[in-house]
Amino acid sequence: MSSAADIVERLKAGERAAVARLISWAENGDPRFGGALGALFERVGRGRRTGITGPPGAGKSTLTNEFTGLSRAAGRTVGILAVDPSSPFSGGALLGDRIRMEERTSDSGVFIRSMASRGSHGGLARAAIDACDVMDAFGFEELLVETVGVGQAEFDVMEAVDTVVVVLCPGAGDGIQAMKAGLLEVADVLVVNKADVAGAERLLTDLEDAVSLRRRAEGAWEPPVVACAAGRGEGVTGVWEAVERHRAWLAVDGHLEARRARLRLAQVRGAVAEGLDGRLWRSGGLDERARALLAAGETPYDVAAELLSAVSAGSVEPEEVSGS
Amino acid sequence: MSANTDAVTPVDTRALWGEAMAAARLREASFTTLSGDELQAVYGPADVELDSERDLGWPGQFPFTRGVHASMYRGRLWTMRQFAGFGTARQTNERFKFLLDHGQTGLSVAFDFPTLMGYDSDDAIAAGEVGQVGVAIASLADMETLMDGIPMGEVSTSMTINGPASILLAFYIAAAQKQGVDPSAIRGTLQNDILKEYQAQHAWLVAPEPALRMITDMMAWCSAHAPQWNTISISGYHIREAGSTAAQELAFTLANGMEYVRRGVAAGLDVDAFAPRLSFFFDSHLDFFEEIAKFRAARRIWARKMRYEFGASDPRSWMCRFHTQTAGVSLTAQQPENNIVRTAFEALAAVLGGTQSLHTNSMDETLALPTEKSVKIALRTQQIIAEETEVPHVADPLAGSYFVEAQTARLEAEAEATFAEIESRGGVVPCIEAGYFQREIHRSAYAYQRAVEAGEKRVVGINCYTEEEPDGPPIEVHRIDPRVGEEQTDGLAALRARRDDAAVGRALDAVREACRGTDNLLERFVQAAHAYCPLGEISAVLREEFGHFKEPQIL
Amino acid sequence: MTERKIRVLVGKPGLDGHDRGAKTVATVLRDHGMEVIYTGLHQTPEMIAEVAAQEDVDVVGLSILSGAHMALFPRVKSELAARGMGEVLLVGGGIIPPEDAEALEAQGYARLFGPGSPTEEIAEWIEARMSERLAGEGGRA
């Protein structure tokens, strides 16, 4: 058992285990996390945050690994967060993204952390932001967040980053599917990976058409569509340059500040929602009240209205969460 | 004169049986194949659609369903080939001589992991693994020791190695030359089946494409210089041991075989120049009839593919000749003597399936390296089948069995469906890169494990008829002397000290050149062998030039 | 994101490529609600320990079938300790003769599972040990 102050000192002293432990605290909603992050917050904000999302098997980990290589060659350290979905049946997860990045394990300038989505109310985005903040505070310069773009929870992870790279490939996720899934809306850079595979050309033009047809506000960023074959290390520099162009765009006219403000709001919302959730339902006894009212024959909305007014009247007295 | 009055009023005997069956009380058990497929209680004429001329032929005739030789085991028994190798080349050489003295007819070399992965015994990554599961062969010098006193022009040797297979073959060729034996006289088999390494066994050196080039180079060289050498033993064994079903083993193995043929043809070789030197290696598991059907289906599918799809015209190109090993995964560490019985059934299935050679596992293989005694019992098991059961006298004795023919046809149909699936995913190499095979195998392994733990599949000593195990290993276990590693390392150091460094440098440069160009790589490896280049140094050049292969993430 | 999940690293040290058992166990642990990081094949002890540290796992499970366990398992243990991971619950599986298992247990391995161990038993054993530990830490780490 270590205290927040302890772990903050260890992180400041450059101990990587402290980074790992703090991310665990963030994941588990440990009450010590808030204090620790607060003590580190002045160190947060220097790292450049890039998200890599897209359908399963599109090549996200391969591309993340390539980005890491480019950053390392440029002398920059890299912190990676790889998010994979939890099993809806067991709540467990198999986290295997780092296999593709195995060569980085022995590089002390790279830190890789796997995170399971745990499928809970917006908490994932909060935890991802927290994890980036921790790596940022440690001093990692490039922060890469990989997540599979399948569900809303995974989507929300992209709140944690400044630049969203959407990776598609021929076959698995064609242009239309990507549009349906809303991937185009979140993309700052669109990548057609596996350019060596048949159908890549077609996907590229489909995406270019889709992007050019979209309505866009004056001065808004138009996502470039870039092809690469990450598996062969081909065209990756071009993708990275597109990321850099987006960063240059972010740097002017307050774009980055707007993004970061949104990110912080998401973090606060996540923390509040989880906090309320825990207090009201777990320790506030709302569960029992609801059960009782329902058993007494009230309709769901009547029960909800009653509970809401009780909460605003302050008649729900949550016990203080112990140990914080 | 009305002995046959029943014929006047025909009864539907099938329907009668059905009624009796419906009324019968059945045991609480799952009546499925080992892979979990539902089985009928009995098979009849309606279950097989068989054109005997087209689908069976006769032994030694297309499509070889009934065996590759006309006389089958009346002509020659299968080769009894026990896999051996441990510790140093010297120790394995002694074991070989012991086995040859006891009537074994072929040699089979197992290598340790550093050798299998192309690392020298003194590489840091080899720590603790030298000589553990096979013999360490780090250079021509070790190969000379391994074959010392064994006439290389007379024995047939099988070498179970894949990633660096070409390099080990080069050591073997060079050792033979040093004995005064020309490559044209060497006989044996190299496993050299790299595709199943990516799929199942996971000992590779470089990425699939350059690995396949090494193989086509070898096929070209051997068809010109070592025509009696079997260049690839296309192996289902490891696919099965990794957890696949019989149907997957069959389909994936043959798909790999066809891929090698495609590559050979694409490299400009005449299919009939190399296809006769391809052979196969299957597992023989405990599902007795499914295994027999698998062997028969393998021959039929291969013959049809080679003749009709690849246009081979030499009947030897159509023949699926194969080695079989009993299923290591079927053995249990609990009550290990029972493994003798399991192995005997599996060996019998292989013989009934018409295998060309056979390895029977020793009862203690799940514990460690087998002892001399258990190896001998395993060999005796084969000899009992050969000499006492009278089984070998009749070729393909189960042909025409409704059940066996139905199973054979089912496996063939399933294999065809799998070939189509692989094709639709872009072919064998893209499927490897995407983890298709690996994922399929994992799923089957997982399903089987669940079935055993749920008691749906019964394993004696594991989930039924269990016993309290005595403390300590119930049988004597053969251990590798930890000094083996030191001995190997010292040997290598001495070799590096006495070799001609300039010649080594030149030989490695020639290898590098060949990687970048089109020179035959095996040719260059043989030269490097003669210069006493160690395996690890040659492999390092290949890794630098050809790049690594990263396993796909499949979980 | 407030539940405490058991995080497990399943690692394959050494050169052997037999990952059937490791993958099956990894999948079973997932089915028991654990978060499992699978390292892939051919890992050195240093790599395994480094991954364990970055992932802040509770449990490290090693699988080995090459006979090199006495060379590799103690090294994983010491590499973990060097990274401040000395407390991690360390288990192993594979072909490990009883006297080797005893020696490894004396060195701090919590349990060695032999061939044929039911995967359910492995999962339940880990769950039981972890719930003892977590109770000892007041429910969180």
Ligand SMILES: Nc1nc2c(ncn2[C@@H]2O[C@H](COP(=O)(O)OP(=O)(O)OP(=O)(O)O)[C@@H](O)[C@H]2O)c(=O)[nH]1
């Ligand atoms: N042909 C081709 N294959 C590629 C390329 N890039 C990646 N792949 C392959 O695509 C597969 C998936 O790659 P990953 O990087 O694991 O993909 P991912 O999007 O991270 O996958 P998940 O995390 O499982 O969703 C692997 O088998 C890669 O080898 C490429 O440029 N060309």
Ligand SMILES: [Mg+2]
């Ligand atoms: Mg990935």
